[in-house]
Amino acid sequence: MLNEDQEYRLLERFLHYTTYDTQSKLGAKVSPSSQGQVKLAKHLQQELVALGLEEIEVSKNAVVTAFLPSNTDPSSPTIGLIAHLDTATECSSKNVQAEVIENYRGGDIALGMGEEFISPAHYHFLHQLVGKTLIVADGNTLLGADNKAGIAEIMTALSILKENNLPHCNIRVAFTPDEEIGLGMQFFPLENFSCDWAYTIDGGEVGELEYENFNAASAIVTIEGVNIHTGSAKNKMINALSLACEFQQGLPADETPEKTEGKQGFYHLSRFSGDIERVELHYLIRDFEQEKFLQRKAFIRQLVNEFNMKKSLKKPVCVEITDSYKNMNEIVKTVPKSVELADKAMQICGIQPIHKAIRGGTDGAWLAEKGLACPNIFTGGYNFHSKHELITLEGMKSAVKVITTIAALALQ
Numbered sequence: 515m516l517n518e519d520q521e522y523r524l525l526e527r528f529l530h531y532t533t534y535d536t537q538s539k540l541g542a543k544v545s546p547s548s549q550g551q552v553k554l555a556k557h558l559q560q561e562l563v564a565l566g567l568e569e570i571e572v573s574k575n576a577v578v579t580a581f582l583p584s585n586t587d588p589s590s591p592t593i594g595l596i597a598h599l600d601t602a603t604e605c606s607s608k609n610v611q612a613e614v615i616e617n618y619r620g621g622d623i624a625l626g627m628g629e630e631f632i633s634p635a636h637y638h639f640l641h642q643l644v645g646k647t648l649i650v651a652d653g654n655t656l657l658g659a660d661n662k663a664g665i666a667e668i669m670t671a672l673s674i675l676k677e678n679n680l681p682h683c684n685i686r687v688a689f690t691p692d693e694e695i696g697l698g699m700q701f702f703p704l705e706n707f708s709c710d711w712a713y714t715i716d717g718g719e720v721g722e723l724e725y726e727n728f729n730a731a732s733a734i735v736t737i738e739g740v741n742i743h744t745g746s747a748k749n750k751m752i753n754a755l756s757l758a759c760e761f762q763q764g765l766p767a768d769e770t771p772e773k774t775e776g777k778q779g780f781y782h783l784s785r786f787s788g789d790i791e792r793v794e795l796h797y798l799i800r801d802f803e804q805e806k807f808l809q810r811k812a813f814i815r816q817l818v819n820e821f822n823m824k825k826s827l828k829k830p831v832c833v834e835i836t837d838s839y840k841n842m843n844e845i846v847k848t849v850p851k852s853v854e855l856a857d858k859a860m861q862i863c864g865i866q867p868i869h870k871a872i873r874g875g876t877d878g879a880w881l882a883e884k885g886l887a888c889p890n891i892f893t894g895g896y897n898f899h900s901k902h903e904l905i906t907l908e909g910m911k912s913a914v915k916v917i918t919t920i921a922a923l924a925l926q
């Protein structure tokens with residue numbers, strides 16, 4: 515479906531986007547957290563103008579939005595397509611030197627002139643990529659396929675729909691900042707983004723379709739002790755550090771991130787800080803099922819109560835639990851078409867859908883919380899957040915085809 519020229523422009527677009535340093539900055543209070551994101555947002559604005567989209571806006575927080583009305587039926591559903599401008603905090607995105615490897619022969623791939631290389635011995639998926647066109651960075655930075663591939667795929671899909679005058683539903687697009695630090699969506703102009711449902715184009719290997727994520731909360735358990743000289747501490751000292759260790763032993767030892775996978779939930783002790791007088795234990799609580807999630811929160815509260823009864827401390831242990839995000843499936847299942855059309859589009863494109871549950875949160879989870887169903891579709895990339903990040907041109911083409919096919923299917 516993509517001719518040579520469209521394929522060339524898909525690649526050119528992606529390579530151009532990787533030249534913007536859009537790494538988001540941890541601990542930022544304002545969004546966008548880096549100027550590179552503003553520059554990329556402005557560039558995308560120009561591209562959308564050239565493509566002839568409507569209602570193009572770049573907000574002061576660098577959220578880019580635009581509208582492509584249906585060329586067939588103005589009363590057709592409106593779908594949203596979303597990708598993020600920023601790249602991960604773990605790895606620099608400055609001066610990215612992307613390299614295109616045509617017809618990958620298999621075996622190790624040396625990155626740039628340095629000592630970094632990518633080997634099928636570590637990454638078994640490389641065996642399946644023989645013969646494909648791979649794009650990698652030079653070993654000094656990440657590539658930025660997460661999520662600039664998503665942006666390039668959306669842009670290319672829009673241009674193909676326009677140029678070939680292919681029948682499509684109403685489409686809204688949004689390119690958002692600071693996804694990697696969970697800051698961007700706070701400034702998302704949802705009121706200007708009325709959609710029946712949306713997709714983030716932010717997944718990994720070809721076929722990935724994700725619409726379930728954790729229900730998430732954090733808990734802070736505070737334990738207060740009494741300090742006194744060790745020489746005269748007998749029956750007087752209350753060591754909050756020892757109490758905290760004991761409290762931690764009350765949690766199920768095999769329900770931790772390092773011992774769970776798939777749809778299993780966990781308690782994660784993420785921070786243990788303090789001294790004899792006061793300790794804070796920070797936990798992440800995660801579960802896919804709402805019922806079990808509530809049980810986990812209740813379990814922590816019960817553990818605190820039992821601990822207080824057993825110890826009869828002067829200052830009881832307290833716990834503060836804060837919800838972080840919800841499983842988007844609660845909303846997605848009320849709009850089953852969002853998943854059905856993505857599934858069907860992949861099958862039409864000869865792709866076997868891979869349904870996966872996200873062991874984390876996404877911008878889609880935030881949108882679901884606001885009532886917008888937003889499953890996540892693959893970009894065709896691997897090893898996100900790493901210097902070993904890579905993507906195939908074939909995977910990117912598949913994503914473009916899936917997007918244009920969804921836009922056509924939504925008319926039915």
Ligand SMILES: [Zn+2]
Pocket residue numbers: 598660661693716
């Ligand atoms: Zn991403």
